Amino acid sequence: MASRLPPLNALRTFVAAARHGSFRAAAEELCVTTGAVSRQVRLLEEWLGLDLFDRSRRQVRLTPVGARYFVRVAELFDQLATATGSLRETGGGRVLHLDCIPTFAMHWLLPRLPVFKVAFPDVELSLFTAPDRIDLSRPLDYAIRRDPGHFAGLTPHPLMSERSAPVCSPRLLAELDGAAMPDGLADRTIIAIRARRDLWPHWCAANHIGVDRLGSRLEVDHTYVAIQAAEDGLGIALVPLLFIERQLADGRLVPVPGCPAVETGRYFLLEHRHRDHVALPGLADWLRRQDGPANPG
Known part of the structure; x- marks a missing residue:
């Protein structure tokens, strides 16, 4: 039996493009190319058999049916985000999504995780180790980086030199x-x-x-x-x-x-403030206090 739901990635891409009114801005939000956004939107249009965007002008615009569809789909995504956030809050602890480079994770952060669990006993850590750019298309609350080039769209808190x-x-x-x-x-x-x-x-x-x-x-x-x-x-x-x-x-x-x-x-804690952001106000201060040899005991 064929699915009655369109491809979810195409839906997510459509919502981003419609919200920004720009394929390029949607690509920046999702950390993909503009061409990838265009292909996902076209895939959704082919699945629906309808044109969601008017491409006859230099700037893409929603068609009337696309505008109506966006209102309904965006509302459903909001409901999904709310339900997910509620589940995370009641599922036995907050999940903190943290991104840092592999060397920082291996040689600095991991030896200090036992102390982290003592300081934040109700927080579960989900750690991403990305060697270069920060992927904002996946769940992310904080990142740790040295290069100010990673700061776009994130709030920096200075850490250690x-x-x-x-x-x-x-x-x-x-x-x-x-x-x-x-x-x-x-x-x-x-x-x-x-x-x-x-x-x-x-x-x-x-x-x-x-x-x-x-x-x-x-x-x-x-x-x-x-x-x-x-x-x-x-x-x-x-x-x-x-x-x-x-x-x-x-x-x-x-x-x-x-x-x-x-x-x-100098290293910075970069905060990604979004609707489902798990805020941990004491995290920056805790990281600063760890500037010295790790003591797991």
Whole structure:
């Protein structure tokens, strides 16, 4: 038996396009391309056998039947959101949707989750680890990012600063055998992170060193790969210190003498305020208080 309901993704796309009066604005809200919005709307029109938008002008406009349909469908989506919000509130705890980069989750946030559960016992955490842009098309209450380019449509709350320093394995440090630093970097493999191409140039500028004085390079995609490569003795990595607290504490990584840490950014808690937003007013303050070695006990 054929479904009497049209494709739900097409309906959701139609509501966004109708509400904005623009395929482009709907695409930005849903984090898809304008072409994807157009295809979903066309799919819905073909399913209904009706034109919902007038495309004869440069700006798309709802047809009379499209306007009537939008009123009814938007009302149903509101009812669905209300029912979902009520269920979440009574289903045994609030669900907080948080987005952060994988390295931040692995090396900073996860070791602190036992303390989080003590501070917020009635909150269940749903964690997304996105390496780049923030996807606003899925449930999201907060995100943690360093780059201000992610702030569009979100309310920023400043958290902790980021300081980065060159580190290596104890075995590699022994091989340096007291070499004068930072000049000795020219004779060693430098681990560079493609996602953070700014790190080594910024560190060199802060220490009045030419980038051309660095040694050969091993390039990796992400910070967590650079951390592992440094642990394995493959070179000297310049990484944020907040991500290697445990490695420094247990001796898997050691600072390179004569190579000081420099400030390389600041992290922000980004709040996504929307109708079903789960607000946690104390979250920013709690995160700031965790700026230091994790203590799960």
